[in-house]
Structure formats: structure tokens, C-alpha cells
Amino acid sequence: MSEVIIIGGGPAGLAAAIECGKLGMPARVLEMDHCVGGLSRTVNYKGYRFDIGGHRFFTKSAEVQSLWEETLDEDFLVRPRLSRIYYRNRFFHYPLKPFNALAGLGPIESARIMASYLTAKWGSSRPEGDSFEDWVVRRFGRRLFEIFFRTYTEKVWGIPCSEIAAEWSAQRIQGLSLTKAVWNALRPGPGGTAIKTLIEEFHYPRFGPGQMYEAFTGRARRMGGEVLMEREAVRIDWRADRIEAVWSRDADGGLERHEGSHFISSMPITELVLRMEPRPPEEVVQAAKALGYRGILTVNLILNRERMFPDTWIYVHAPEVRVGRIQNFKNWSPAMVPDPRHTSVGLEYFCWEGDDLWTRSDASLIDLGIREMQSLRLSEPADVLDANVVRMPKAYCLHTRTYSKQMDILRRFLAPMSNLQPVGRAGMFKYNNSDHSILTALYAARNIAGAEYDVWRVNTDCTYHEEGRRPESQ
Numbered sequence: 293m294s295e296v297i298i299i300g301g302g303p304a305g306l307a308a309a310i311e312c313g314k315l316g317m318p319a320r321v322l323e324m325d326h327c328v329g330g331l332s333r334t335v336n337y338k339g340y341r342f343d344i345g346g347h348r349f350f351t352k353s354a355e356v357q358s359l360w361e362e363t364l365d366e367d368f369l370v371r372p373r374l375s376r377i378y379y380r381n382r383f384f385h386y387p388l389k390p391f392n393a394l395a396g397l398g399p400i401e402s403a404r405i406m407a408s409y410l411t412a413k414w415g416s417s418r419p420e421g422d423s424f425e426d427w428v429v430r431r432f433g434r435r436l437f438e439i440f441f442r443t444y445t446e447k448v449w450g451i452p453c454s455e456i457a458a459e460w461s462a463q464r465i466q467g468l469s470l471t472k473a474v475w476n477a478l479r480p481g482p483g484g485t486a487i488k489t490l491i492e493e494f495h496y497p498r499f500g501p502g503q504m505y506e507a508f509t510g511r512a513r514r515m516g517g518e519v520l521m522e523r524e525a526v527r528i529d530w531r532a533d534r535i536e537a538v539w540s541r542d543a544d545g546g547l548e549r550h551e552g553s554h555f556i557s558s559m560p561i562t563e564l565v566l567r568m569e570p571r572p573p574e575e576v577v578q579a580a581k582a583l584g585y586r587g588i589l590t591v592n593l594i595l596n597r598e599r600m601f602p603d604t605w606i607y608v609h610a611p612e613v614r615v616g617r618i619q620n621f622k623n624w625s626p627a628m629v630p631d632p633r634h635t636s637v638g639l640e641y642f643c644w645e646g647d648d649l650w651t652r653s654d655a656s657l658i659d660l661g662i663r664e665m666q667s668l669r670l671s672e673p674a675d676v677l678d679a680n681v682v683r684m685p686k687a688y689c690l691h692t693r694t695y696s697k698q699m700d701i702l703r704r705f706l707a708p709m710s711n712l713q714p715v716g717r718a719g720m721f722k723y724n725n726s727d728h729s730i731l732t733a734l735y736a737a738r739n740i741a742g743a744e745y746d747v748w749r750v751n752t753d754c755t756y757h758e759e760g761r762r763p764e765s766q
């Protein structure tokens with residue numbers, strides 16, 4: 293019998309397995325997919341490597357940083373960051389260069405932004421509500437909101453800004469980078485303090501984030517842990533205050549029962565609850581069903597161009613195209629592209645599982661990507677040598693204005709189960725980056741050995757072991 297059963301072989305599940313190994317506790321990871329890494333995997337297509345969106349490695353947690361460093365050593369590169377925003381047929385440097393921004397927006401628009409800001413700050417039309425839109429308008433003014441916040445945010449989330457929780461704003465706001473940068477450049481007095489805090493370089497594995505989590509897998513196994521692939525947790529047996537076992541299904545449909553004394557789950561918390569036997573109370577089931585996720589699909593293009601653009605990624609705020617962000621993987625690490633004469637890019641489309649984008653054929657999505665690259669004047673159709681599409685469900689936990697009520701119900705139901713700890717991103721229905729996800733897993737493993745961390749406090753309270761952490765857009 294394995295002592296600790298861990299659901300999910302993403303950063304959180306694998307970090308938990310390593311920590312269990314360090315603490316001398318045998319652990320078994322059940323991963324439903326054929327590869328590890330979860331959202332942080334790297335897809336290898338004919339030797340060209342693509343992330344699910346670019347994954348920067350940055351953290352204020354010294355122990356997560358050293359876990360990454362000791363795992364990859366010299367393959368953990370330090371890379372320069374360059375990113376710009378495409379809007380109104382122009383590229384705005386980010387961090388902002390004031391003349392570039394002024395030239396892009398023009399003095400009249402800049403003056404309008406300032407007037408709208410003053411009205412929102414001190415005028416009678418100051419919004420009182422608790423949505424993302426209200427929060428941003430109160431802080432920056434309606435004009436800036438309309439120009440730089442609304443389009444990109446609604447591309448990512450697929451719902452009106454008036455329905456997104458304001459509590460999420462503070463974390464997300466830096467991701468809407470031009471806004472902050474414009475504001476710093478335009479506001480009176482010595483601006484730029486925020487710009488100084490922006491991260492200008494980041495760590496990145498030579499062969500993408502998947503390399504890190506494949507190495508995590510090797511470490512976990514060398515420390516006595518098991519990492520079982522293509523084992524989907526399909527049923528979780530519980531009674532009163534304990535989890536008794538997890539049932540997994542393999543690729544051939546075979547069922548296996550895994551008993552353990554402790555369980556760590558990084559599978560989406562809603563699915564965890566909905567797969568519990570006996571069926572949880574109706575209120576809990578309904579709460580789980582009411583929580584939603586946003587998916588992402590990437591159209592990955594291999595281009596017959598040695599160089600394309602200098603950015604690591606470009607935010608596409610322009611409403612006339614559906615792509616939200618474009619990654620240039622050769623600039624993340626040259627080793628992502630096996631042939632130096634070529635470049636590879638990943639176009640990110642945010643969508644709902646089952647919507648018009650999600651259900652389109654790969655050929656049609658590739659065609660869309662090629663056309664949008666052309667309309668953004670980034671490449672010509674003839675440049676494209678090959679392409680593929682990757683669909684990733686449940687990439688973003690949807691934090692609507694009412695999601696916390698449902699989460700309270702799930703947490704109240706799970707709290708008495710003393711041998712179960714949800715960890716990670718979808719595992720906790722939180723907007724956790726990989727470092728937060730890893731930290732929750734390390735704490736969960738230590739709790740089994742007698743520590744008393746409050747795993748839910750990671751990434752909610754800046755003073756909780758990661759002081760000063762400034763999360764940024766994903």
C-alpha cells in the first residue's frame with residue numbers, strides 16, 4: 293500500500309511527490325495524461341517545442357527557486373524579456389517608452405484619458421460596484437478602461453468585465469500592462485516606480501517547462517515514489533471524515549483501487565467533488581456544477597524565417613482579431629527550435645470548451661492563425677512550413693462575482709476530511725502560478741509529516757512565506 297496518493301502529475305503533484313520522498317513517505321502519483329507537466333507541459337512536435345502559453349519561472353519563494361535550480365542546474369536559463377502590446381495597428385513597447393506611447397495614442401487621446409481619470413477619481417460618476425469594471429474605472433477612469441482593459445480582458449475571460457470579481461483585479465492588473473505603463477508615463481510628478489518593479493528577465497528551462505517537470509518526475513521516482521501515467525482518478529471513495537481510496541482508469545479502461553493513508557489532489561476541485569462516492573449532498577453537487585473554467589487553444593506555426601520579431605511575446609489587444617497573445621518560442625530559448633533557419637510561434641486563443649473555436653477543425657484553426665498573423669503584418673502565409681493545434685481545457689478558473697459562495701460550500705464540505713488536501717491551481721480553484729502551486733504541494737506534504745501550514749493562504753496573503761510577490765498576467 294502506498295502511503296500518500298497524489299492525484300495529478302503537474303507541477304503541484306510532482307512537487308508533492310518529491311517532498312514526500314524527502315520526508316521518507318512513499319507516494320504514488322496518478323496522472324491521467326500520457327505526459328507530465330499539466331498546464332506547464334511542453335509539446336514536442338517534430339522536434340519543435342511549444343508551451344501552453346509561455347511559462348516564465350519567477351518566484352519570491354526561495355525554496356521554490358532552489359527546487360527549480362537544483363533540478364535543472366545549468367539548463368535553467370536566465371532569459372531577457374521583451375513584450376509589446378498590439379493595439380490600433382501599432383505596437384506599444386512594454387515597459388512603456390513614453391514617446392512611443394504618446395506617438396501611439398496621440399496628445400488628444402492622452403488628454404482625454406487624464407480628464408476621464410480625474411472624473412472617476414473625484415467626479416460624481418464614480419462607480420460604486422464590486423466588479424472588475426467598477427474597480428478599474430474607479431482606479432484609472434473609464435476611457436483607459438475602454439481602451440486598454442475591456443477588449444483583452446474579455447478575450448481572456450469570455451464574459452463582460454462587469455461580471456468578473458473585483459478581488460481578482462489587483463492580481464491581474466499588472467498583466468494589462470500598457471495601462472499601467474501608460475498611466476506611469478502620463479501621470480504628473482515623478483512616475484515610474486511601478487515600472488521598476490516589472491520583471492525584465494526570467495528563468496526558463498532550455499527545452500521549455502516540460503523539461504523541468506520531466507526532471508521532477510525522475511527525481512520523484514529516484515526517491516522511491518511512483519508516477520503512473522494514463523491513470524485517471526475516476527472515483528473517490530469517502531466516508532464521514534476520511535477518503536478511503538481512489539479508483540483510477542487506465543487507457544484500456546482497466547480500473548485500479550489505490551488505498552492510502554493520505555491523499556493530495558491537484559485535479560480540478562469541482563471534478564474531485566463530483567466523482568466522490570457516495571454522492572455528496574445536493575447543495576455541494578450544485579455548487580461544483582456552478583463553477584466554470586476557461587480553456588485555451590494554441591495554434592502553433594513553424595515558419596521558414598530565421599527571425600520574426602524581437603519580442604518573447606506580444607499581447608494582442610486589437611478587437612479585430614481573435615488571437616489574444618503570440619509567443620515567439622525561439623526568443624524564450626533558441627533550443628526550442630531544432631533548425632536555426634526557422635522560427636516557431638504559438639497563437640493563444642481563449643475559449644470555452646465546446647464553443648465555435650474549440651469545435652473547429654484543426655485545419656480551419658490553422659487557417660485562422662495564418663490569416664491573423666498576416667493581418668497583424670507578422671508573417672505571410674507562404675512562410676508557414678507546418679502547424680499544429682493544442683487544446684487545453686480548464687486553463688483558467690472562472691472567478692465571477694459569485695464564485696466565492698460556491699467555493700465556500702465546497703471547502704466546508706471537504707474541510708472535515710482530515711486525510712485530504714487539495715493543492716495547485718484548478719485543484720484549489722485559484723489563480724495560482726506554478727510557484728504558488730508548487731508551494732501548496734510542499735506544504736501539503738509537510739502537513740502529513742506533522743507541520744501545520746494553512747495551504748489555502750498561499751497566494752492570498754503576501755506576508756505568508758512569499759513577501760513582496762507581485763504576480764503578473766498569464
Ligand SMILES: Cc1cc2nc3c(=O)[nH]c(=O)nc-3n(C[C@H](O)[C@H](O)[C@H](O)COP(=O)(O)OP(=O)(O)OC[C@H]3O[C@@H](n4cnc5c(N)ncnc54)[C@H](O)[C@@H]3O)c2cc1C
Nearest residue numbers: 300302303304324330331345347348525559716717725726
Ligand atoms: C496560458 C497560461 C500561461 C501560464 N503562464 C505561467 C507563467 O508564465 N508562469 C507560471 O508560474 N505559471 C503560469 N501559468 C500557471 C501554471 O500553468 C499553473 O500554475 C501550473 O501548471 C499549475 O500546476 P498544477 O499541478 O496545480 O495543475 P496542472 O498544471 O493543471 O496539472 C494538473 C495535472 O493533473 C492531471 N489531472 C487532472 N485531472 C486528473 C484526474 N482525474 N486523474 C489524474 N490526473 C488528473 C492533469 O492531466 C495535469 O497533468 C500559466 C497558465 C496558463 C493557462
